Amino acid sequence: MLRFALKCKDIQIRDPFVLPLEEEGKYYLFGSTDKNIWGPGTGFDAYVSDDLSNWEGPHPVFRPPADFFADANFWAPEVYAYAGRYYMFATFRRKDNNRLGTAVLASDRPLGPFEPLSEGPVTPEAWSSLDGSLIIDDAGDPWMVFCHEWQQIGDGEVCAVRLAPDLSRAEGEPATLFRASEAPWTTPFVSPRFPDTVNYVTDGPYLFRVDDGELYMLWASFIDNTYALGVAKSESGGILGPWTHQPEALYRDDGGHGMVFRLFDGRRALAIHAPNRTPEERPLFLEIAERDGRMAIAGPLSD
Structure with missing residues (x-):
């Protein structure tokens, strides 16, 4: 029996x-859990609940080995259940070129420990890339959708790449599926680091x-x-789109x-x-539903 001590x-x-693991009746919550995620990385923790309101944890699910490619x-x-194991797609800043990239880790259990599967990031070495997400196409083949970072290219992109069957590369x-500026709801992001450039962000x-x-x-x-969070829909029903954006966030x-x-x-x-401010960020769970061909928020789920 879980011992609940934490609220959202x-x-x-x-x-x-x-x-969500229905056979266990448990929800496993993963995320960026370093107190200062903008600095040195220590690993990832997870939490467990049966109602999304009361949580047990933190559980250390990944700690980097001494020879890890990022710090x-x-x-x-x-974290995805796939082909009998659990696979973690996570972003790290490389030591060798100081660029972000998404790597794949694996474990036999949802709470790990997760160990590196890919040889460093599976995103392009020359790119600064983040937020890789697994999707299986209609043929049963795995793909990763990720962001080509705005800090490198100005107008951030959402991209897709096919993965090997074992997800290792x-x-x-x-x-490229689309650029951030193509959505009608986005506005330029004014960054103090790049005050003289027009930037559009893609994230998550x-x-x-x-x-x-x-x-x-x-x-x-x-x-x-x-x-802010937006929604796009594939007009073809496939990963490569074309993608049409809902007009409002x-x-x-x-x-x-x-x-x-x-x-x-x-x-x-x-x-x-929410909010998007460190150290104030907290998990928020909302009911979402499709209405007249668009996704809409139906109401809150958590306290």
Whole structure:
């Protein structure tokens, strides 16, 4: 039996990702859990709940080995049950070239320990890339959708690349799905580091299908320098799109980096962090539903 000691307000976490295991009746919560995620990386922790309100943890699920390729910016772990094991897609800042990249780790258990599977990041070595997310296409082949970072290219991109069947490496070249400025709801991000450039941010893409087979994507950006979450839909039903953006942001109250999961009662839930300020960020769970061909928030789930 789980011993619950924490509420959502007690958990500092960014980029929340929920893995529901119905056979256990438990929700596993992963995310960026370093107290200062902008500095040295120590690893990832996870929490466990049966109701999304009362949590047990933290459980250390990943600590880097001595020869790990990164030592800073441990971000956005996403954990998937796939082919009999659990796989973590997470972003790290490389030691060799100081660029971000998404690597794949694996474990036999949802609470780890997770160990490196890929030889460093599976994103391109010359790119600064982040927030890789796993999606399986209609043929059963794995792909990763990720961001080509705005700090490198100005107008951030969401890209996709096919993965090897064992998820250990990319196969082929990435395809650009869209750029941040193409969405009608985004505005330029004014950064004190780049005051003289026009920047558009892409952050945290996550793909999911609804009951009729339509393929949607959540992704985050900014509206007047406030963090926000948008939705796009694949017009072809496939990963490569083309992608059409909902005209208005799904959530624009300084929260985002979302993902969607099924509650044990069958409803669909959205997980985001809010506000987008360290150390105030907390997990927030909302009910989400498709209405007239668009995704909409139906109401809160957590206290």
